Amino acid sequence: MAHIHPPKIEYFDLDAKSNTDPKGQLRSVDEYRLTPTGLYMFRPLAGHPKISHFESWFLPKLNIRVTRQSWHPGHLIDFDFYVDVVEINAIGTVWKTTDLYLDLIVRTGHSVTVLDTDELIAAVQHKLITPERAQWALETTYSAVSGISAHGHDVVRWLTSSGCPTTWR
Template structure:
């Protein structure tokens, strides 16, 4: 499989301004930000053609961003959670992520899928990230896969064992897709 070679995707979460600046520089209004002792929760609409709402938890100690994509009818995927392996930093009210290419797809009760290792290798070879960044991405991936597996393929059970008690919206309203 050919890797989709691209520079590191950075994203900003400004809790005071109530915005999320996506990797393409678009400022997205955030419905909810909630800071906890283990991370930052964000919920916002999305005008994406496949999904209309996004919930995310930034988990700096674990180098993970946990996501639920609320898919549009007909675009659903067989997943409960989508994890981005990322460096996460916090400066005052601003949280920043640097995506480290590797993604994990979790469907409770089934083995976790690891995606984009080829992108990690290509980005490292191209100099987009350092060998240290790549090593951290691999260590994070291995720890997450092991933890989820040891907890019966239940990502939320593993995260609770790590002290990260994630909560999610009971219901959301999808934002209309852009034409």
């Protein structure tokens, strides 16, 4: 059974170096970097038992947020990148993302897996998003899966070939 919830919205204030998460929690951001193709963010996850920090690229051209997490010692990771399908809007120096449920787990050189299709379907059934937005999310997902797969399951190679080069810490 899918967890039914409205699309998750986040705000990223470049001037304040803050991130307001979907629950309204204000988080401090260590670094924002604005480029012609997107926005990079690096921030710690204070108090998280497994993850020490994460870094994300918000790429409006591709309608995705690509995240790489760093883990505390002793915690195993079984993926390299987490990709969210998102609508991205920017007003001045505040960026806003609306997460449209679908996520990709990428194991570089091995696989890409789509998650949360059940959540997307439940959201449409409960009229939390329109069928048109769901179709857009699915098409965005298919495009990302196809691109990542065609580049040897390598997100960074796919992003570069798509005109969205990224650099990571």
